Amino acid sequence: MDSPALPIRRSRRELVEAVRERPFLIVTGETGSGKSTQLPRYLFEAGLAKHGAIGVTQPRRVATMSVAQRVAEEMGCALGTLVGYQVRFDDCTSEDTAIRYMTDGCLLRQILTDPLLSKYSIIILDEAHERSLSTDILFGLLKKLFLQKKAPDRKTEMKVVVMSATLEVDKLSEFFGHCSVLHIPGRSYPVKEIFCNLLSPRDVGSSAYVTEAVKVTLDVHLNEPEGDILVFLTGQIEIEKACDLLFKKAESIDYRYEVHDQAVEGLLILPLYGSMSTDQQKRIFLPAPTGIRKCVVSTNIAATSLTIEGVRYVVDSGFVKQLNHNPRVGLDILEVVPISKSEAKQRAGRAGRTSSGKSYRLYSREFWEQCMPDHTVPEIRRTSLTSVILTLKCLSVHDVIRFPYLDPPEERHILEALKELYQCSAIDRRGHVTRLGEFLVQFPLPPNLSCAVIKAASLDCEDLLLPIAAMLSVENVFIRPGRKPLIPKAAPYVFKASHELGVRAHCMPGIGQQLFQRLQTSMELGCLCPKAVSWEATFA
Numbered sequence: 001m002d003s004p005a006l007p008i009r010r011s012r013r014e015l016v017e018a019v020r021e022r023p024f025l026i027v028t029g030e031t032g033s034g035k036s037t038q039l040p041r042y043l044f045e046a047g048l049a050k051h052g053a054i055g056v057t058q059p060r061r062v063a064t065m066s067v068a069q070r071v072a073e074e075m076g077c078a079l080g081t082l083v084g085y086q087v088r089f090d091d092c093t094s095e096d097t098a099i100r101y102m103t104d105g106c107l108l109r110q111i112l113t114d115p116l117l118s119k120y121s122i123i124i125l126d127e128a129h130e131r132s133l134s135t136d137i138l139f140g141l142l143k144k145l146f147l148q149k150k151a152p153d154r155k156t157e158m159k160v161v162v163m164s165a166t167l168e169v170d171k172l173s174e175f176f177g178h179c180s181v182l183h184i185p186g187r188s189y190p191v192k193e194i195f196c197n198l199l200s201p202r203d204v205g206s207s208a209y210v211t212e213a214v215k216v217t218l219d220v221h222l223n224e225p226e227g228d229i230l231v232f233l234t235g236q237i238e239i240e241k242a243c244d245l246l247f248k249k250a251e252s253i254d255y256r257y258e259v260h261d262q263a264v265e266g267l268l269i270l271p272l273y274g275s276m277s278t279d280q281q282k283r284i285f286l287p288a289p290t291g292i293r294k295c296v297v298s299t300n301i302a303a304t305s306l307t308i309e310g311v312r313y314v315v316d317s318g319f320v321k322q323l324n325h326n327p328r329v330g331l332d333i334l335e336v337v338p339i340s341k342s343e344a345k346q347r348a349g350r351a352g353r354t355s356s357g358k359s360y361r362l363y364s365r366e367f368w369e370q371c372m373p374d375h376t377v378p379e380i381r382r383t384s385l386t387s388v389i390l391t392l393k394c395l396s397v398h399d400v401i402r403f404p405y406l407d408p409p410e411e412r413h414i415l416e417a418l419k420e421l422y423q424c425s426a427i428d429r430r431g432h433v434t435r436l437g438e439f440l441v442q443f444p445l446p447p448n449l450s451c452a453v454i455k456a457a458s459l460d461c462e463d464l465l466l467p468i469a470a471m472l473s474v475e476n477v478f479i480r481p482g483r484k485p486l487i488p489k490a491a492p493y494v495f496k497a498s499h500e501l502g503v504r505a506h507c508m509p510g511i512g513q514q515l516f517q518r519l520q521t522s523m524e525l526g527c528l529c530p531k532a533v534s535w536e537a538t539f540a
């Protein structure tokens with residue numbers, strides 16, 4: 001498959017030259033202009049991956065896999081050969097992989113074992129506007145390692161490209177030594193943005209957005225021509241509630257009289273949230289049967305980098321579930337807050353990728369002006385810093401206060417994190433990382449929780465602690481078992497690919513087992529037998 005005629009094509013030569021000539025570059029361009037899928041390919045075809053792979057980071061798993069899949073199709077190769085991806089627990093790459101899509105967390109983990117990123121010639125940090133913790137740390141590390149000088153042990157100079165449609169460009173350019181900014185003009189298809197005025201500033205803190213989203217979605221289904229719908233809600237519970245409501249209402253539609261476009265004969269409702277298995281998530285990309293309108297009800301995981309073919313309508317609730325640190329309980333808590341304006345633009349950008357589209361914003365202009373900040377507050381300013389500080393310590397960044405942060409966290413939060421790390425013996429009195437610290441950083445858990453898991457294993461009571469650690473590390477401990485789409489008898493045109501209503505399975509054994517297996521594997525790798533570990537003797 002050849003690559004489509006996207007706006008980026010006109011800037012191809014300029015982009016390749018800019019990357020060839022400069023170590024750092026910022027690239028902006030409208031959503032859908034072709035940044036994620038085309039730029040890595042242009043650089044590869046220009047021979048810039050001769051001395052190392054092109055690593056492209058994405059903040060989310062589902063986008064990482066789907067963009068890699070698309071690029072592999074366009075370049076006519078099997079996924080995992082020339083083009084591959086790597087996400088947690090799934091490495092679809094090989095020795096030959098020259099364009100490697102991965103989550104930003106994966107790249108951060110690679111830096112832990114290979115600080116000079118010697119197998120890469122170019123690193124592209126995509127969707128940088130999301131400002132995830134890992135992306136922010138990568139900003140600082142890449143600046144520290146590669147901005148002023150060629151690292152002595154590298155064969156070639158590292159090239160770094162930062163991309164997004166909605167970036168704080170001036171600030172970022174200044175951060176990277178006033179590096180060049182290249183803008184890709186034009187957009188693929190127009191998206192009409194409609195303020196529905198159903199939510200006002202008074203609705204912050206209320207859950208009215210769920211029912212309003214359902215109403216607008218049904219309105220679109222009944223009145224708009226063919227085209228799939230993508231609804232943005234906040235979390236699993238809200239999504240399941242909306243899917244149930246949509247399903248019930250859609251069951252009673254009489255398609256002979258109530259639907260404006262006679263080509264529309266049914267509705268397929270698909271939920272999408274982070275804790276679903278990869279296979280369940282992938283279902284959203286399958287085309288719906290002829291005449292059936294697909295409706296994906298999703299969290300923010302579908303807001304960036306994702307192209308779901310056929311989506312022409314976006315319903316934007318205006319809210320997101322955001323992780324905020326609560327110092328009172330010492331945990332990061334998920335809270336429902338209004339999205340930023342740049343986030344709203346990203347959501348709207350999911351329509352208009354394969355044809356023109358519309359974005360229905362449930363909120364009013366007043367809500368937009370008064371409640372929505374211009375950009376999302378970076379995760380580093382609102383979540384616990386213990387993992388980040390431990391990672392930096394393991395990378396020999398001793399002075400974590402003077403590390404080059406794009407948005408420095410408050411000093412007292414850094415000191416709190418250091419105190420917490422000291423309390424769980426991950427660092428010593430002088431602030432140096434201990435053997436235990438180096439061990440803890442390998443766990444996909446906050447250090448205090450990993451510490452508790454290891455300590456429990458050493459005391460032979462991990463069975464008690466693993467469920468607690470697992471429960472504290474997921475948004476919702478209940479899942480619905482996956483099953484085939486339901487086709488209700490009463491309404492043959494309505495499908496529900498969610499899961500059987502009311503049936504909820506307790507997922508703890510699965511998660512606990514998985515964690516335990518990883519705990520065991522990590523311990524075996526470290527040549528330690530969990531039962532024989534003497535806590536103090538091993539890590540002190």
Ligand SMILES: Nc1ncnc2c1ncn2[C@@H]1O[C@H](COP(=O)(O)OP(=O)(O)OP(=O)(O)O)[C@@H](O)[C@H]1O
Pocket residue numbers: 004006029030031032033034035036037038066070164165188304305306307309349352353354
């Ligand atoms: N899986 C896909 N199926 C069909 N078309 C696709 C697919 N992936 C990408 N495209 C096409 O390629 C275009 C560019 O996608 P790409 O992700 O490269 O854009 P982008 O500039 O990175 O956008 P964003 O900033 O929103 O991530 C899309 O608008 C769409 O037309």
